[in-house]
Amino acid sequence: MKNNTETKKNILTNQVEYEDKINSKIYYESDAYKMILFAMKKDQTLKPHSAPMDTPLLMLEGEATINIDKNTYVINEGESIILPKNIDHAVSPISDIKFVLIK
Structure with a gap:
C-alpha cells in the first residue's frame, strides 16, 4: 500500500503474516511518516x-515484553508505548504478536 492515497478500510492484522523469521512490511509511506507492520x-x-x-x-x-534502556514493560493487544529516540529498545514476544510502528 506504499504511497496509496485511496481511502479504504483494512484490517491491519491481515496485512502481515507470521513467518519463520521476523516479518516486517511497510504498510503506508509518505514524506511525513511511514507505518511498518x-x-x-x-x-x-x-x-x-x-x-x-x-x-x-x-x-x-x-x-510482548518491551525493554527500553533498563526498564521493562509488558504491552498487550490494544496498548501502545513510545520508543524514545536514541535509546536502545528490544521486543520479546510472550505470545505470537503483530504490531505497527509509526515513524
Missing part, C-alpha cells in the same frame, strides 16, 4: 537497537 512468533526476538526519532508502537495482537 511486524509479525513475530513467540520464539523470535527483536534485539536491542535504537532509532533517530521517537517511535510509537501499537500492539495489534498478542503480548
Whole structure:
C-alpha cells in the first residue's frame, strides 16, 4: 500500500503474516511518516537497537515484553508505548504478536 492515497478500510492484522523469521512490511509511506507492520512468533526476538526519532508502537495482537534502556514493560493487544529516540529498545514476544510502528 506504499504511497496509496485511496481511502479504504483494512484490517491491519491481515496485512502481515507470521513467518519463520521476523516479518516486517511497510504498510503506508509518505514524506511525513511511514507505518511498518511486524509479525513475530513467540520464539523470535527483536534485539536491542535504537532509532533517530521517537517511535510509537501499537500492539495489534498478542503480548510482548518491551525493554527500553533498563526498564521493562509488558504491552498487550490494544496498548501502545513510545520508543524514545536514541535509546536502545528490544521486543520479546510472550505470545505470537503483530504490531505497527509509526515513524
